[in-house]
Amino acid sequence: MTGSRRDRRRRNLQNARLARTNWLYRPEDVVELYGICRNTLTNWVKTGLVRLEHEGRHLFRGDDLNAFHRQRREDAKRPCEFYEVHCFACKCKHSLLQVNFETQLTRFGDVRLAIECPDRGKPTAKRVTREQLERIVAMRESSPKTKTPD
Ligand SMILES: [Zn+2]
Numbered sequence: 002m003t004g005s006r007r008d009r010r011r012r013n014l015q016n017a018r019l020a021r022t023n024w025l026y027r028p029e030d031v032v033e034l035y036g037i038c039r040n041t042l043t044n045w046v047k048t049g050l051v052r053l054e055h056e057g058r059h060l061f062r063g064d065d066l067n068a069f070h071r072q073r074r075e076d077a078k079r080p081c082e083f084y085e086v087h088c089f090a091c092k093c094k095h096s097l098l099q100v101n102f103e104t105q106l107t108r109f110g111d112v113r114l115a116i117e118c119p120d121r122g123k124p125t126a127k128r129v130t131r132e133q134l135e136r137i138v139a140m141r142e143s144s145p146k147t148k149t150p151d
Contacts, residue, residue, distance in 0.1 A: 014092065017071040020063035025053075031061050044119050045069060048099070083133045084140060086116055090123035097137050098144050104134065 015035055020026065026034065031042055046052050049072070051065040076094055081087050085094045095116060105113045112134045115126040129137070 020066035
């Protein structure tokens with residue numbers, strides 16, 4: 002039981018030395034190397050993994066893969082910012098500046114922000130004050146990152 006839980010956590014916080022430094026990986030190689038699904042790779046790219054384009058094909062540098070996972074591991078250690086949600090489904094932080102959320106006013110006068118984990122499709126929520134929500138909305142509007150193509 003504990004073994005499977007540990008495995009799941011390990012799947013989300015990947016080994017930051019798994020990829021070979023000077024190698025180039027095709028998307029299918031990355032999927033196989035980390036044992037992930039294609040959607041997860043798409044999400045990694047959306048959340049900062051550097052992707053190269055060569056003659057119309059996507060490639061990933063081993064260095065970039067390792068750096069991305071090193072960053073993720075460090076991210077997991079620090080506490081959430083007010084505009085981030087700690088996701089129980091994938092054990093990562095999701096930025097409310099990047100994912101869409103639904104709001105619901107609670108009877109205590111604060112706001113419940115509900116998101117769907119972009120990795121796992123599972124719901125996660127956090128509570129913020131109305132002022133924090135206003136700041137999040139303002140930050141989203143001023144950030145070019147929130148303009149997703151889909
Ligand atoms: Zn998640």
